[in-house]
Amino acid sequence: MEKSTKSELLVAALENGTVIDHIPSDKVFSVVNLLGLNNIHKPITVGANLSSKKMGSKGIIKIADHYFTDSEVNKLSLIAPNIVLNTIKNYEVADKHTISMPDEIKGIVKCANPKCITNHEPMSTRFAVVDKVNGVLRCNYCNKEISIEEIKLL
Amino acid sequence: MINMEQSGKSLISLEELSKGEILELLRHASEFEKEPNRKILDGKVVATLFFEPSTRTRLSFETAVNRLGGRIIGFSDASTTSSTKGESLKDTIMMVSNYADLIIMRHYLEGAARYASEISPVPIINAGDGANQHPSQTMLDLYSIQKTQGRLDNLNIYLVGDLKFGRTVHSMLIAMRYFNPTFHFIAPNELKMPNIYKEFCKEHNMKFYEHSELSKEAIADADILYMTRVQKERFTDLMEYERVKDTFILRNDMLTDTKPNLRILHPLPRVNEIEQDIDTNPKAYYFQQAKNGLYVREALICNALNML
Numbered sequence: 001m002e003k004s005t006k007s008e009l010l011v012a013a014l015e016n017g018t019v020i021d022h023i024p025s026d027k028v029f030s031v032v033n034l035l036g037l038n039n040i041h042k043p044i045t046v047g048a049n050l051s052s053k054k055m056g057s058k059g060i061i062k063i064a065d066h067y068f069t070d071s072e073v074n075k076l077s078l079i080a081p082n083i084v085l086n087t088i089k090n091y092e093v094a095d096k097h098t099i100s101m102p103d104e105i106k107g108i109v110k111c112a113n114p115k116c117i118t119n120h121e122p123m124s125t126r127f128a129v130v131d132k133v134n135g136v137l138r139c140n141y142c143n144k145e146i147s148i149e150e151i152k153l154l
Numbered sequence: 155m156i157n158m159e160q161s162g163k164s165l166i167s168l169e170e171l172s173k174g175e176i177l178e179l180l181r182h183a184s185e186f187e188k189e190p191n192r193k194i195l196d197g198k199v200v201a202t203l204f205f206e207p208s209t210r211t212r213l214s215f216e217t218a219v220n221r222l223g224g225r226i227i228g229f230s231d232a233s234t235t236s237s238t239k240g241e242s243l244k245d246t247i248m249m250v251s252n253y254a255d256l257i258i259m260r261h262y263l264e265g266a267a268r269y270a271s272e273i274s275p276v277p278i279i280n281a282g283d284g285a286n287q288h289p290s291q292t293m294l295d296l297y298s299i300q301k302t303q304g305r306l307d308n309l310n311i312y313l314v315g316d317l318k319f320g321r322t323v324h325s326m327l328i329a330m331r332y333f334n335p336t337f338h339f340i341a342p343n344e345l346k347m348p349n350i351y352k353e354f355c356k357e358h359n360m361k362f363y364e365h366s367e368l369s370k371e372a373i374a375d376a377d378i379l380y381m382t383r384v385q386k387e388r389f390t391d392l393m394e395y396e397r398v399k400d401t402f403i404l405r406n407d408m409l410t411d412t413k414p415n416l417r418i419l420h421p422l423p424r425v426n427e428i429e430q431d432i433d434t435n436p437k438a439y440y441f442q443q444a445k446n447g448l449y450v451r452e453a454l455i456c457n458a459l460n461m462l
């Protein structure tokens with residue numbers, strides 16, 4: 001390995017698995033919950049309040065021997081837009097990309113409209129992402145739009 | 155989702171209809187107007203489930219079923235049904251779909267009809283879901299416009315009254331996107347057309363102008379004057395309500411210089427926003443408009459059952 005910045009050393013410590021980087025420090029445990037990491041029985045390292053040139057302070061999570069599908073990680077875009085996902089194979093970064101908003105979000109998010117059917121029936125919510133840049137969702141049922149700042153997770 | 159293959163075509167929102175489908179449904183409605191009594195639905199059972207009472211809409215749908223020769227089951231007020239005992243909407247729909255070939259439902263919750271259409275093995279017609287959608291009302295508005303103007307294209311449509319909360323005027327914008335209208339929005343400041351709908355107009359190249367007063371001059375170029383109620387409950391500022399409450403009333407003398415083809419529509423019920431003496435003016439069309447609902451609903455019911 002030629003380059004060796006601090007963060008890459010952290011990454012390099014993993015032989016195979018996933019590194020979720022550039023998590024805002026106050027969202028680290030939301031990421032743990034959203035990905036259901038407490039149900040993954042593999043070595044997991046959680047770091048918070050680490051210094052970052054770009055962000056001032058950041059969190060990082062490393063999960064050994066486990067990979068996520070795009071739809072699993074895309075929901076992280078609901079809590080922070082610039083989270084970076086690294087896939088590690090044989091101590092090397094095999095893939096690295098910033099997660100993006102999916103076109104559709106099923107479950108996870110609660111509709112903000114108290115008169116929406118989803119808040120009264122035992123059913124899952126569904127939203128179309130109508131504006132990926134500003135983070136605007138539209139409920140598939142009541143058609144009300146909610147912005148990412150006012151999102152409540154289920 | 156329980157239902158993968160529904161036996162017909164649900165109608166939940168007008169947004170899902172193409173221009174061709176809208177025109178085709180209107181054409182069928184005009185056929186039903188010529189001959190409203192047909193035994194097409196002989197042997198069919200239609201359920202009208204009104205979780206929220208709406209006598210006007212229910213009578214119109216039930217008359218349509220009767221004139222088509224079908225049978226009706228259902229309820230007109232949820233307080234007499236098991237949903238007050240805590241039964242879920244899903245359970246009610248699954249139960250009723252065992253008996254009926256089509257479910258026409260009105261519900262106070264938004265998105266209820268969409269959800270019902272996802273789980274029901276029989277088609278659903280949305281007869282209103284809270285403040286959200288009421289597609290049969292919009293279809294009868296379109297039918298009335300087409301019938302009185304001879305066309306839907308290139309019309310000057312004036313929407314008056316509560317443009318903020320008025321479900322019918324919002325659906326009108328969405329439905330007219332195929333027909334190059336010019337809109338005029340006439341509303342008190344507190345009840346102006348919301349930005350999201352003005353953006354919709356821009357996206358679909360529909361011209362619109364805003365007015366804060368209803369006057370003779372403002373409506374001179376109108377082909378359609380669509381009146382709605384200005385309700386006191388909608389105002390946060392009661393001073394504003396007192397100031398505007400009498401200024402959004404249409405009076406007969408305002409109509410003297412209007413175009414001869416102008417027709418006045420109103421989704422009804424009316425309170426005082428159209429003066430009674432306009433009722434005999436040939437430009438008044440709101441009662442015929444309500445009657446048109448019957449023919450439109452006959453077309454929507456047959457379409458939902460794949461019987462057109």
Ligand SMILES: [Zn+2]
Binds near residue numbers: 111117140141142265
């Ligand atoms: Zn909703």
